[in-house]
Amino acid sequence: MSDLIRQSAATLAAAIARKEVSSEEVTRAHLDRISEVDERVHAFLYVDPEASIARAREVDQQIAKGELSSPLAGVPIALKDLLATKGVPTTCGSRILEGWRPPYNATIVDKLHAAGVVSLGKTNMDEFAMGSSTEHSGYGPTHNPWDLERIPGGSGGGSAAAVASFESPLAIGTDTGGSIRQPAAVTGTVGVKPTYGGVSRYGIVALASSLDQAGPCARDVMDTALLHSVIAGHDPRDSTSINAPVPDFVAAALNADVRGMKIGVIKELQGEGFQSGVLERFNQSLEILTELGAEIVEVSCPHFQYALGAYYLILPSEASSNLARFDGMRFGIRVDDGKNRSVEQVMGATREKGFGAEVKRRIMLGTYALSSGYYDAYYGQAQRIRTLITRDFEAAFSKVDVLVSPTSPITAFKIGEKLDDPLAMYLNDIATIPVNLAGNCAMSLPIGLAPEDGLPVGLQIIAPAMADSLLYQVGSALESALVDRWGGLLISEAPSL
Amino acid sequence: MTTEYNAVIAEFDPIIGLETHIELGTNSKMFCSCSAQFGGEPNTFVCPVCLGMPGSMPVVNRVAVESTIRMGLALNCSIVPWCRFARKNYFYPDMPKNYQISQYDEPLCINGYLDVTVATDDGPQIFRVEIERVHMEEDTGKLLHAGGAGRIHGATHSLVDYNRAGIPLIEVVTKPILGTGVLAPEVAKAYVAELRDLMRALGVSDVRMEEGSLRCDVNVSLSRPGEEWGTRTETKNVNSLRSVERAVRTEMLRQADRLRSGERIIQETRHFNEETGDTTSGRSKEQAEDYRYFPEPDLVPIAPSEAWIEQLRGTLPEIPSVRRARLQLDWGITDFDMQSLVNAGALELIVASIDAGVQPAAARKWWTGELTRVANERNFELEELSVTANDIAEIEKLISAGELTDKMARSVFEGLLDGEGSVSHIVSKRGLVVVNDDASLIAAINVALADAPDVAEKIQGGKIAAAGSIVGAVMKATQGQADAAKVRTLLLEQLGVME
Numbered sequence: 002m003s004d005l006i007r008q009s010a011a012t013l014a015a016a017i018a019r020k021e022v023s024s025e026e027v028t029r030a031h032l033d034r035i036s037e038v039d040e041r042v043h044a045f046l047y048v049d050p051e052a053s054i055a056r057a058r059e060v061d062q063q064i065a066k067g068e069l070s071s072p073l074a075g076v077p078i079a080l081k082d083l084l085a086t087k088g089v090p091t092t093c094g095s096r097i098l099e100g101w102r103p104p105y106n107a108t109i110v111d112k113l114h115a116a117g118v119v120s121l122g123k124t125n126m127d128e129f130a131m132g133s134s135t136e137h138s139g140y141g142p143t144h145n146p147w148d149l150e151r152i153p154g155g156s157g158g159g160s161a162a163a164v165a166s167f168e169s170p171l172a173i174g175t176d177t178g179g180s181i182r183q184p185a186a187v188t189g190t191v192g193v194k195p196t197y198g199g200v201s202r203y204g205i206v207a208l209a210s211s212l213d214q215a216g217p218c219a220r221d222v223m224d225t226a227l228l229h230s231v232i233a234g235h236d237p238r239d240s241t242s243i244n245a246p247v248p249d250f251v252a253a254a255l256n257a258d259v260r261g262m263k264i265g266v267i268k269e270l271q272g273e274g275f276q277s278g279v280l281e282r283f284n285q286s287l288e289i290l291t292e293l294g295a296e297i298v299e300v301s302c303p304h305f306q307y308a309l310g311a312y313y314l315i316l317p318s319e320a321s322s323n324l325a326r327f328d329g330m331r332f333g334i335r336v337d338d339g340k341n342r343s344v345e346q347v348m349g350a351t352r353e354k355g356f357g358a359e360v361k362r363r364i365m366l367g368t369y370a371l372s373s374g375y376y377d378a379y380y381g382q383a384q385r386i387r388t389l390i391t392r393d394f395e396a397a398f399s400k401v402d403v404l405v406s407p408t409s410p411i412t413a414f415k416i417g418e419k420l421d422d423p424l425a426m427y428l429n430d431i432a433t434i435p436v437n438l439a440g441n442c443a444m445s446l447p448i449g450l451a452p453e454d455g456l457p458v459g460l461q462i463i464a465p466a467m468a469d470s471l472l473y474q475v476g477s478a479l480e481s482a483l484v485d486r487w488g489g490l491l492i493s494e495a496p497s498l
Numbered sequence: 499m500t501t502e503y504n505a506v507i508a509e510f511d512p513i514i515g516l517e518t519h520i521e522l523g524t525n526s527k528m529f530c531s532c533s534a535q536f537g538g539e540p541n542t543f544v545c546p547v548c549l550g551m552p553g554s555m556p557v558v559n560r561v562a563v564e565s566t567i568r569m570g571l572a573l574n575c576s577i578v579p580w581c582r583f584a585r586k587n588y589f590y591p592d593m594p595k596n597y598q599i600s601q602y603d604e605p606l607c608i609n610g611y612l613d614v615t616v617a618t619d620d621g622p623q624i625f626r627v628e629i630e631r632v633h634m635e636e637d638t639g640k641l642l643h644a645g646g647a648g649r650i651h652g653a654t655h656s657l658v659d660y661n662r663a664g665i666p667l668i669e670v671v672t673k674p675i676l677g678t679g680v681l682a683p684e685v686a687k688a689y690v691a692e693l694r695d696l697m698r699a700l701g702v703s704d705v706r707m708e709e710g711s712l713r714c715d716v717n718v719s720l721s722r723p724g725e726e727w728g729t730r731t732e733t734k735n736v737n738s739l740r741s742v743e744r745a746v747r748t749e750m751l752r753q754a755d756r757l758r759s760g761e762r763i764i765q766e767t768r769h770f771n772e773e774t775g776d777t778t779s780g781r782s783k784e785q786a787e788d789y790r791y792f793p794e795p796d797l798v799p800i801a802p803s804e805a806w807i808e809q810l811r812g813t814l815p816e817i818p819s820v821r822r823a824r825l826q827l828d829w830g831i832t833d834f835d836m837q838s839l840v841n842a843g844a845l846e847l848i849v850a851s852i853d854a855g856v857q858p859a860a861a862r863k864w865w866t867g868e869l870t871r872v873a874n875e876r877n878f879e880l881e882e883l884s885v886t887a888n889d890i891a892e893i894e895k896l897i898s899a900g901e902l903t904d905k906m907a908r909s910v911f912e913g914l915l916d917g918e919g920s921v922s923h924i925v926s927k928r929g930l931v932v933v934n935d936d937a938s939l940i941a942a943i944n945v946a947l948a949d950a951p952d953v954a955e956k957i958q959g960g961k962i963a964a965a966g967s968i969v970g971a972v973m974k975a976t977q978g979q980a981d982a983a984k985v986r987t988l989l990l991e992q993l994g995v996m997e
Contacts, residue, residue: 083553085552103552202555207552207553210795237557238555239557240796241795319792319795321587322597322790322792325596325597326595326596330591331594332551332552371791373788376791
């Protein structure tokens, strides 16, 4: 098999299963690619080639003995550095966790291991997943493979860039307000935020517990369906995980049919603030969906205008509490000058040095929002908006099967461009945030390049909670129509690195 | 009761309130599967969850929820149909996550009551203590301060043991308890004792007070009759029944002192000193920490179904007050006797001794007599004494076999309390042997008779009561190791007198 790094995960898995190629060869090809391009892309924070190859060999042996029959056995993957990996450095993109090797695996890491998926390493991210550009990493930014001077989105810029630069066919991301979908949109890849509770959160370092959800990143819809199938399912260690059978996502992706479906366009998620080329590609996709037999309906979600405000109260509130444990006492760095400081002073100095500016900004916001006397006006009010947004979705889904919008209002911007303007940065997630607030599911897939800058544009499909299969059904229908037009995946248009 | 205390009561009405934390006796911790047993090598009963490792998540212990619901039912509470856990945020190194998972404005059990009985000169008096809430939370780890006599001040460094972190706790909070008047300290003590007995009867905790598994925060305020309620103080971590009583009394006296000299009471937490019985100022509530409570997003709400609650109600045992009435009837004792043995904390010990084979009267005699006296003398709770029900059974067996006298038994108790070992070991170590050999007893009797020749004549003349002085002399001569009844029989035989 030629050019292993350009194959889809499904193709690689099939070839490995037929023993046309070994997992070791596939893994080695990707490790070679990483050593060739990652100096420029900086998608990875940690790679251990020997460990990956050793694991690939084990998987090859298991396959040879017929002990592994998972649909992704032998395929390599990149893991966002927010996932606890036993004995393997886990930094969450933060200096405060430098040197921490967790004593345990996240549940999805165990699931991937059991399925014979081979880890290549840990990917870069905005510190503790706070950001939309990966510029807030404590270890330097990741570069967009389409244009190395641009951001790859965030917080999961490392995972998206690893997939877009052919360093890995698959990656795991996490999505609290768009951290899987927005990077997918700006790197021309596919990313899915599953229904809240669809994938275990155990071992994923929490940003905002009520919003966080891990999901798959890949270059095409079928690969995300395959990966989603491997990581989904109830986990007794996460009581917020859904205790119900996992739907057949792969069957849904194969059933690429939108005939007779009603697809809603959210009135509030277009127009002002959206780049013209983004809207142009979005409207073309609506035409394609119509051609494929779907009916496009405009729906209104009037409370979405408050989503960003509510999100930036709920997220910092939960984050301020979740991040309290990083105090230098039990793991990560400890700043202690040895001068008999009090425990409060050591904790303060550790947090001062270990956390970056964006993390401190949100901790302070959240601490304030939860304070007695302000709680009801901020956190309480934000929760009420959350309920209203959920109702907006319910009303919309009573009229349509799925909703669509541009994933991100703009294409990838230049590194440094918005770093001093947090509000402009936050606006990147205006279309993705409502989904996290309501807990339902969404996918971003590439729909072309914006004419004005030649950069990828993503479309977001939103389905009701527990109806993730619809994402795959609609996504693969749109994808195959686009691939027919383009004569291949959009990502093959990306400049060679 | 001191005259000073009575003067306080003449001038002020006390209002008390109690928040009691009790460790549940579950096998595993509140939110993970680590062992919840006491002790253990430091940091051996720990896992990523109770260590608060990044990414770890809590899962609620079903047995802990059941225990709390059963406790709520036994306290006549309503069990809410839906509630959540909340995070209480504050930084402290004994708390792995720097927040405690607790319940805040949505407790599992609300609005109950517990009737407690206090002995008075006019007979037992019943007080209804209203319960505001019963909720669940997790315990913290333990700090050990090194190099500063075990205290934080002057310590060179501190060590943390997280074995206790995540042990399930329930917190029972009373409404303000009014109208106790002079009996406020006794009501407080009786309430905590009743709560403890209830937990034990339910089997939800063995409440080992000596291991700190019950901790009480005592709220006290004073007001003059007809005036608004006074400012309250909260005395933290009062860990024994006796201390609860003392803490209420001490705080009443202290507050009265301030109020009389025209000072105001500061709303604050206070520390109770077990040794002196004093309370000292902790941090002021006016600059209290803001715990930034919010609903715990890592856990789903608890929504106990009616069916589940009814099933749990079906598992409730005989409640302590009903059981006491039954035991009182069985033993045929008066209200007063029953109440005093309950107040002395002797009830369970007596029951346990009876279960170990001791006759009820004997069990009562030892626990309410000699052992209560010793406990008071040594400033201990009865149950804190190192004397077990089995010890009593063993001693009673020796007494009925004629191998030990009551007086020797007291010596055995002394040995037990001083940690000299088992009953049999103490008996042989202290040489406690009843002199049963007739010849040596008769020899001793003859010596005593020779020393008091007139007594023999009196006895022979029909004044048998005079035998007492000879028996006493023989007992003295044998250092109490003779059986007095036997000495008496032998003496009368010796003098040829028939009773």
